[in-house]
Amino acid sequence: MTVVKKSEKIVTHIVLALGSVVMLYPFVFAVLGTFLSLEEFYSVGFLPLPTSLDYVFDNFATLFRRSDIWPAIGMTLARTAWYSLIVGFTSVMGGYVFAKVNFKGKSVAFYLLMSSMMVPGVALLIPQYLMMARFPLVGGNGLDGMGGSGLLNNWAVLFVTGCFSAYNIFLLRQAFTGIGNEYKEAAEVDGAGFFQTIFTIYLPMVKPVLAVIFINLFIGQWNDYLFPMIFLSERADLMPIGVVSVNISNDYLLAGGSSGLGLVNYPLVMAISIVMMLPPVAVYIAFQKYFVTGLTLGGVKS
Amino acid sequence: MKRAGKENLRGWLTVGPIILYYAIFGLIPLGIVFYYSTLKEKGLFGGTTFVGFGNFVTIFTNPRYYNLLITTALISVFTIGLSLIFGLVLAKLMTSSIRGKTFYRTVYYIPVVVSMAIVSQIVNVWLSPTTGTINNILVSLGHERVIWRDSVFWMYFWLIVICTWKGLGATVILFVAGMAAIPPDIYEAADIDGAGGVVKFFSITLPNLRAMFVFVLITSIIGAFNIFEPVQLITGGEPDGATKVVLFQIYDESFQNGNFGMGSALSVVVLLILMALTMLNMRFGQQKD
Structure with a gap:
């Protein structure tokens, strides 16, 4: 019996390990690729095997000397900070009020907001674009929204949409509901105000949910591609890293790529890939227990 | 009484602005997309004409458009099928009593958190017709170079491989949780009855995963409608629009042709399909409780 079990375990490990190789292959390939010179890369097989450490520094130095990479990272961090604050605030307030405050019309308000989860983001891409283009009183537009380009190609467009998330409100409502009312009542007896009760008593108890929200926001912002590509199409200088990383890799992927200065240079495509993939992977590995919580918390009630 | 008034005030001062914001940035665009789906536009400055349901008739009668739905469905059938099979097997292996489970779960989820766009660019390095890595290998083995972009089969193949690879980790984690x-004690009872591993898998594990199964299925279909980067960056919709x-x-129609009317009509079709699926998910998800 134990012999069978042992062989079963070995097979399990072999299958999972082979799968892990498949999962990690592109990352390993990219990391090793940054160690090669362009000439070496032309003869690369399944794995780029580095022969020296001469090129890796130059490859990353060339990349980081580009004028477009730092503003892009800055823009991405600014968006992450803004959305962490605003989505964090609306989610905490909304979640708390739906969990702990009894007001007239609460369930109507709740279902109205939750209904927004049924509308897929892809379906709103075009109308949001039209709306931004016709946003009144900005970008040369009149009160009727005509005359200019509105919020398109304006940095503000990266900050106005998605300031609340029904899903996050739901997550925090669940978390707050799970905490008893006695804290709230005790706080009232002690004369603590509304905000004080939320932010000093209840908030520390839902830190894991806040971590989930923050981590997902960071990764979402870091990888954001389609939205900024469309809404800032004429402002390459304002693009976040998700779009700029593709522009940079195009420069090296296609001779004379988008900015016209490129030579095919695959090691640099690998270098920008590493820069692009490292932060979300690092955040994920550091906080991975929260990920499982986030995936299963609101998704399926079991 | 005063207390109830205070609660109402607090509630609505908090929820009110969120609802107002939702009305502006969620409901107005929803209205716009339905309105625009009845228009036809000839380029950005070509003016608009009202065509009623004309765009929808075109979508469902012109192969150029209904093939988009078929292509999306084809890619999702293969991607979802592979994800479900691999996902179930891997999750089963990861819940068995072996060491290093956490390590495997971490590794398999890594592709989920990275940018699809940059993954597509790495694949572009592999697939480049002249200097691509796979062609290097083929040439060194004495084969001809493959011009991947000219082959419908290979473009589908790579799209399916990339989407399955990228999404598998999420499926596995959900099945592990399920x-x-x-x-x-259900398994213990089965052990006493002398049921084998395969029997237990089909008679206990699978039926108990039903709600999770539906959830994974529907989120995967929603995910399939979100496929964009590998098509834009790798296939470009080629060959002959077969991988559009x-x-x-929606992107091409609106921003390359300037026909926001058709772009909106396609968005409405996606909207209705996905809303129906989400409702289905809610129904099945709740039956489990």
Whole structure:
């Protein structure tokens, strides 16, 4: 019996390990690729095997000397900070009020907001674009929204949409509901105000949910591609890293790529890939227990 | 009484602005997309004409458009099928009593958190017709170079491989969570009855995963409608538009042809399909409780 079990375990490990190789292959390939010179890369097989450490520094130095990479990272961090604050605030307030405050019309308000989860983001891409283009009183537009380009190609467009998330409100409502009312009542007896009760008593108890929200926001912002590509199409200088990383890799992927200065240079495509993939992977590995919580918390009630 | 008034005030001062914001940035665009779906536009400055349901008739009668739905469906059938099979097997292996489970779960989820766009660019390095890595290998083995972009089969193949690779980790984690929630005494009872591993898998594990199964299925279909980057960056919709998916065409139609009317009509079709699926998910998800 134990012999069978042992062989079963070995097979399990072999299958999972082979799968892990498949999962990690592109990352390993990219990391090793940054160690090669362009000439070496032309003869690369399944794995780029580095022969020296001469090129890796130059490859990353060339990349980081580009004028477009730092503003892009800055823009991405600014968006992450803004959305962490605003989505964090609306989610905490909304979640708390739906969990702990009894007001007239609460369930109507709740279902109205939750209904927004049924509308897929892809379906709103075009109308949001039209709306931004016709946003009144900005970008040369009149009160009727005509005359200019509105919020398109304006940095503000990266900050106005998605300031609340029904899903996050739901997550925090669940978390707050799970905490008893006695804290709230005790706080009232002690004369603590509304905000004080939320932010000093209840908030520390839902830190894991806040971590989930923050981590997902960071990764979402870091990888954001389609939205900024469309809404800032004429402002390459304002693009976040998700779009700029593709522009940079195009420069090296296609001779004379988008900015016209490129030579095919695959090691640099690998270098920008590493820069692009490292932060979300690092955040994920550091906080991975929260990920499982986030995936299963609101998704399926079991 | 005063207390109730205070609660109402607090509630609505908090929720009111969120609802107002939702009305502006969620409901107005929803209105716009339905309104625009009845228009036809000839380029950005070509003016608009009202065509009623004309765009929808075109979508469902012109192969150029209904093929988008078929392409999206084809890619999702293969991607979802592979994800479900691999996902179930891997999750089952990861819930068995072996060491290093956490390590495997971490590794398999890594592709989920990275940018699809940059993954597509790495694949472009592999697939480049002249200097691509795979062609290097083929040439060194004495084969001809393959011009991947000219082959419908290979473009589908790579799209399916990339999407499956990228999404598998999420499916696995969800199934692991679903399997962990099954009470162990059911398995113990089956052990006493002398049921084997395969029997237990089909008679206990699978039926108990039903709600999770539906959830994974539907989120995967929603995910399939979100496929964009690999199509834009790798296939470009080629060859001959065979790999154009819905979202790519929405983008293409609106921003390349300037026909926001058709772009909106396609968006409405996606909206209705996905809303129906989400409702289905809610129904099945709740039956489990």
